[in-house]
Amino acid sequence: MADPIPFTLLHKSSDSRARRGRIDLSRGTIQTPFFMPVGTHAAVKTQTAADLRRAGAQVVLSNAYHLYLRPGLDLLGRTDGLHSFMGWDGPILTDSGGYQIFSLAKLRKMDADGVTFQSHLDGSQHRFTPESVVQIQRVIGAEMMMPLDDCPPGDAAPETWREAVERTTRWARRSRDHFAATDSHYGHPQYLFCIVQGGTDPDLRRRSAGELLELDPAACAIGGLAVGEPKAALFDVTALVAELLPEDRPRYLMGVGTPADIVRAVSLGIDMFDCVLPTRNARNGQLFTPLGPLNIRNARYRHDLEPVQDGCGCDCCTTISRAYLRHLFTTGEVLGLRLATAHNIWYYMQLLAALRRAIEQDRYSAWAADFLATYGEPAT
Numbered sequence: 032m033a034d035p036i037p038f039t040l041l042h043k044s045s046d047s048r049a050r051r052g053r054i055d056l057s058r059g060t061i062q063t064p065f066f067m068p069v070g071t072h073a074a075v076k077t078q079t080a081a082d083l084r085r086a087g088a089q090v091v092l093s094n095a096y097h098l099y100l101r102p103g104l105d106l107l108g109r110t111d112g113l114h115s116f117m118g119w120d121g122p123i124l125t126d127s128g129g130y131q132i133f134s135l136a137k138l139r140k141m142d143a144d145g146v147t148f149q150s151h152l153d154g155s156q157h158r159f160t161p162e163s164v165v166q167i168q169r170v171i172g173a174e175m176m177m178p179l180d181d182c183p184p185g186d187a188a189p190e191t192w193r194e195a196v197e198r199t200t201r202w203a204r205r206s207r208d209h210f211a212a213t214d215s216h217y218g219h220p221q222y223l224f225c226i227v228q229g230g231t232d233p234d235l236r237r238r239s240a241g242e243l244l245e246l247d248p249a250a251c252a253i254g255g256l257a258v259g260e261p262k263a264a265l266f267d268v269t270a271l272v273a274e275l276l277p278e279d280r281p282r283y284l285m286g287v288g289t290p291a292d293i294v295r296a297v298s299l300g301i302d303m304f305d306c307v308l309p310t311r312n313a314r315n316g317q318l319f320t321p322l323g324p325l326n327i328r329n330a331r332y333r334h335d336l337e338p339v340q341d342g343c344g345c346d347c348c349t350t351i352s353r354a355y356l357r358h359l360f361t362t363g364e365v366l367g368l369r370l371a372t373a374h375n376i377w378y379y380m381q382l383l384a385a386l387r388r389a390i391e392q393d394r395y396s397a398w399a400a401d402f403l404a405t406y407g408e409p410a411t
Contacts, residue, residue: 087380096128112172178206185260192230309375323407345377
């Protein structure tokens, strides 16, 4: 494997496993822990690159499966990769598309070598192997790359989890070998992660982590969670795997989650997060606040002239009222989606900034307890 990702551990909490660190990449320094807005199709829905920067986003996540299908590798190659194509000059992480492929149960056929699948767009047939997925991400140009893995659902049979661990290890080894034999297309360093699988079985998780760490990955992700398992199991597995992963490399919990989930996971030693919740929920009229989610379509906000969140610096809270935002949603105005999304991304970025400060000041456990006590259920 190539060099580990340039991660510096700056501070460790004295009363939890929370960590404060820094990742130094060619397109910027990332302060950890951090959250990545999801731009599946090379766009965070309704937001420009300038919007994301203003909110404090450090990294954008996109998806190799979707980019491979649209706009396609030919166009991405001719535009010098995804950064140039989407106008984002910061770091990018690309998911391999493994989760999307394996969720297409009726449209794909898996074998020892890879996966043959039908496009969800037009039914055309395609083939992914560990090597081709690395090569796709070479063309995309993302600084952080995820290998093709096997991600079964949270309620899968133990035998399915075992097979997924074995396949993930084999494919990780092939991904590593192809990564080592190829070069970046655009001259900047790229880093290949590993993804620990194993469902909610502690022994399988230990086995997966041990086998993958033998490959000396640049950084480590915990996959196969937030896919239908009980919430308690998610945190039990996260705590177990985080203990197994090396201290000198960032730990990425894929697909998580709510603000409360992130606060809890950071206390277990997690450094990286992504989730569609802030953007998807915004489009459904749910806005995150320190007191919990607020459903702007509720009739109680029809005449409410207060901002969504007092003291918030986003374009939504500094310019319009709850009543006006509700009006935009009830009339179907696209501006409502844009402003709600801007708020939710801002909220997540400010939450992570506050979380990092609490770790730096060695008061994370008390800060987290206060946050969780205040953060309520969805407003009714």
